[in-house]
Amino acid sequence: MYGRKNFLILLISFLFLFSFSFSEDLIDYQFGRGIKFKNCPLRFGGYFAVKYENTSQDEYEFNIEDAALLIYGDLTQKTRFFLEIGAKELYVKKKEIEDEEDENENEDEDEDKDEDKKTFIKEEKELNIKPKIERLYFDYLYSDYLKIRIGQFITPIGLWNPVHIPPLKWTLIDPVTATKFFPRLTTGIKFFGLLPFQNETWEYSLFIQKTKNINETHNNLKTDDFIGGEIKKYFESVSVGLALGKFKDKQIKKDLNFVGLNFDFTCTRLEVMAEYMHGKEKDTNIDNNDRSSYYLQGVYRVFSKNYLILRKEYFKEVYNKNKINAYLIGWNYRPLYPISLKLELQWKKDSVKKESEREFATSFSILF
Amino acid sequence: MIKKLIIIIFLICFESFGEEILIIGNKSLPVDHLSKHEVKLIYLKKKLFIKNIKLVPVNLSPFNPLRKKFNKYILKMDNEQLNLYWNKMYFYGIDPPVVLSSQRSVVEFVSKIKGGIGYITPKYLNKKVKVLLVIEVEKN
Numbered sequence: 444m445y446g447r448k449n450f451l452i453l454l455i456s457f458l459f460l461f462s463f464s465f466s467e468d469l470i471d472y473q474f475g476r477g478i479k480f481k482n483c484p485l486r487f488g489g490y491f492a493v494k495y496e497n498t499s500q501d502e503y504e505f506n507i508e509d510a511a512l513l514i515y516g517d518l519t520q521k522t523r524f525f526l527e528i529g530a531k532e533l534y535v536k537k538k539e540i541e542d543e544e545d546e547n548e549n550e551d552e553d554e555d556k557d558e559d560k561k562t563f564i565k566e567e568k569e570l571n572i573k574p575k576i577e578r579l580y581f582d583y584l585y586s587d588y589l590k591i592r593i594g595q596f597i598t599p600i601g602l603w604n605p606v607h608i609p610p611l612k613w614t615l616i617d618p619v620t621a622t623k624f625f626p627r628l629t630t631g632i633k634f635f636g637l638l639p640f641q642n643e644t645w646e647y648s649l650f651i652q653k654t655k656n657i658n659e660t661h662n663n664l665k666t667d668d669f670i671g672g673e674i675k676k677y678f679e680s681v682s683v684g685l686a687l688g689k690f691k692d693k694q695i696k697k698d699l700n701f702v703g704l705n706f707d708f709t710c711t712r713l714e715v716m717a718e719y720m721h722g723k724e725k726d727t728n729i730d731n732n733d734r735s736s737y738y739l740q741g742v743y744r745v746f747s748k749n750y751l752i753l754r755k756e757y758f759k760e761v762y763n764k765n766k767i768n769a770y771l772i773g774w775n776y777r778p779l780y781p782i783s784l785k786l787e788l789q790w791k792k793d794s795v796k797k798e799s800e801r802e803f804a805t806s807f808s809i810l811f
Numbered sequence: 812m813i814k815k816l817i818i819i820i821f822l823i824c825f826e827s828f829g830e831e832i833l834i835i836g837n838k839s840l841p842v843d844h845l846s847k848h849e850v851k852l853i854y855l856k857k858k859l860f861i862k863n864i865k866l867v868p869v870n871l872s873p874f875n876p877l878r879k880k881f882n883k884y885i886l887k888m889d890n891e892q893l894n895l896y897w898n899k900m901y902f903y904g905i906d907p908p909v910v911l912s913s914q915r916s917v918v919e920f921v922s923k924i925k926g927g928i929g930y931i932t933p934k935y936l937n938k939k940v941k942v943l944l945v946i947e948v949e950k951n
Binding site for chain 1: 846848849852857858859860863865887888889891892894895897898899901902903904906907
């Protein structure tokens with residue numbers, strides 16, 4: 444553990460040392476695009492994000508949520524290397540309000556819970572500076588129609604998941620559609636590229652995982668058996684994607700299948716994106732534990748560097764009879780293209796909790 | 812007087828249409844024509860090869876008027892959209908095309924680099940490169 448920490452510190456020191464000790468001719472640095480040394484095939488860069496959230500229950504969270512280093516480059520004309528190493532939730536200060544009844548779930552259920560319900564406030568601080576490998580892979584570019592990736596990579600499904608880091612996302616709060624249906628990261632092999640017909644307007648990716656992840660700390664769902672793919676068609680200003688997959692969830696020890704559809708429309712000032720996911724548990728005693736979710740999001744460039752975001756989100760779980768409806772309004776200001784300042788408000792209604800929640804979130808994130 | 816004025820206005824209008832952007836490539840490229848869509852894919856780094864030759868697209872600076880027209884007519888994106896696109900690509904370790912300072916440098920670069928591809932106006936064209944696509948654009 445300490446070895447990795449020292450490695451990161453060493454690497455950052457190395458970068459700073461080099462950036463000061465070489466003349467401009469030997470260094471190519473562009474803000475938001477990393478640094479490259481002459482005669483070195485690799486580029487070094489990264490990103491950083493900090494956020495603050497507050498809910499209608501008077502809970503809050505201040506979180507230095509992401510710091511990552513990217514190292515990548517073309518090793519030869521046909522091979523590429525990529526490494527992302529980073530720490531998540533480096534420093535968290537939060538206040539949570541929890542119901543005491545949660546700890547006494549086995550007590551007589553007939554009791555009137557509302558009368559006995561007590562809440563307690565939990566305030567805590569955490570410091571976590573352990574860097575982990577987020578992505579590590581090699582690409583072999585056989586042709587535009589067949590590229591092969593081996594290692595740990597982002598699961599190439601949907602619109603949100605492939606760009607889920609704070610400086611790239613439109614909003615800080617992720618839609619459920621992008622987080623609950625498949626593992627965010629995959630370790631294995633991926634085949635991807637363009638399809639050689641219809642003027643190369645189709646793209647595909649197929650991947651398979653049959654081993655545990657290189658590092659699964661930052662993965663939302665843990666798996667060692669995952670197969671899936673997506674096919675996408677591009678029109679003039681529209682793209683439509685269809686995804687399929689199945690994986691074994693190591694935590695609940697069940698096989699899960701999913702199917703997804705996504706749509707994106709882009710013109711100069713407006714982007715409309717939508718994703719739909721449907722998940723199904725296999726080999727289960729429960730008759731029907733299907734889950735489905737969608738979101739529809741509009742991003743409008745109100746004026747230069749300022750974007751208004753509106754989103755409607757829906758999630759349904761058949762077995763629990765759980766339904767979530769959420770609405771979000773957000774503002775994303777990009778004073779410089781590698782910087783993103785976000786401000787957003789989400790209203791969420793959960794049919795199980797039977798109460799509405801309001802969440803306010805703001806963040807600062809930067810690519811460097 | 813009115814006739815002269817009409818002729819002048821006509822000439823100004825005529826002059827404002829019909830400018831051409833030439834997409835040029837290195838002479839060793841095994842193709843003689845590219846479609847607009849192919850050029851777009853090349854400049855967005857989605858298409859990397861032509862028959863096993865690695866492509867090296869080159870851009871002019873973001874403030875160059877010809878680059879703005881190229882973005883508008885070929886990529887169909889403005890600078891802000893492109894910056895957001897390259898932010899995403901950076902996250903995947905893909906760098907934007909090399910930027911050169913003048914059309915003369917573009918011709919020089921394309922003529923020397925095997926997979927070189929660039930765009931220029933006709934007055935900079937010479938025999939060291941080949942034209943892969945001609946695009947008619949509004950002059951202003």
